[in-house]
Amino acid sequence: MKPAALGFCVALLVFTDALAQNVEYKPDPNWRAPVEAAVRPNPLASRPETSAGGRKLFTRNCEECHGRDGKGIEKKHSADLQLPVVQSESDGALFWKITNGNTPRGMPSFSRLPELQRWQIVLYIRTLKPAAAITNATGNGGVEEAGKP
Ligand code: HEC
Numbered sequence: 001m002k003p004a005a006l007g008f009c010v011a012l013l014v015f016t017d018a019l020a021q022n023v024e025y026k027p028d029p030n031w032r033a034p035v036e037a038a039v040r041p042n043p044l045a046s047r048p049e050t051s052a053g054g055r056k057l058f059t060r061n062c063e064e065c066h067g068r069d070g071k072g073i074e075k076k077h078s079a080d081l082q083l084p085v086v087q088s089e090s091d092g093a094l095f096w097k098i099t100n101g102n103t104p105r106g107m108p109s110f111s112r113l114p115e116l117q118r119w120q121i122v123l124y125i126r127t128l129k130p131a132a133a134i135t136n137a138t139g140n141g142g143v144e145e146a147g148k149p
Contacts, residue, residue: 022072022080028105033089033096040092044119054124057117061110070128077106082128094122 044050058070065078072080079086086094098118101109110118 020071020074021067022074022076022078023083025072025077025079025083025085027079027085028102031097031102031105033093037096038090038093040095042091042095042119042122044116044123045091048123050120051123051127053117054120054122055127057113057121058124061113062121065106070125079107081125087126087129091119091122091126094125095119098122 058066059068062070065073065076066081067073067078070081072078081087089097095118097107098110098121100111101107103109113121
């Protein structure tokens, strides 16, 4: 990253410090699922009811860092899972990130959870998609949401 870009990110972090949620989360460019992992479909895609179990797993394993609604906790530098930048990733990519973690940046690996439970959590993450992300898909860049006091 260029020094200017880094400075900009630091400024953003300082700016958002007052907020509990981590709206300025930027995925680590070096933490990317390989293509073959990213294209894996969610085997539970046709069973959306299993996201309820995903919610329980999320509460038990993820909430301490990502918050109850997945918005992330600024102090922990955890990802805001509602952000379009996260929601736009494929199920396979999210599964890969949950499986492998990014320990240098504080995201543990959850390979110890059974595979289907990890897919269940991915389903649950999809239910976190806020109205802002949907608006975003139509192309306003989330500006309205980000501009709120
Ligand atoms: C100890 C704190 C901690 C716990 C527990 C934790 N996370 Fe994270 N998570 C993080 C941090 C920190 C990041 C940001 C890593 C980075 O900056 O690269 C992250 C990033 C992520 C991302 C990447 C978002 C993206 O697309 O870039 C996903 C998905 C995620 N976490 C899901 C989960 C799930 C699901 C669980 C529970 C099974 C979980 N996390 C538990 C701290 C945690």
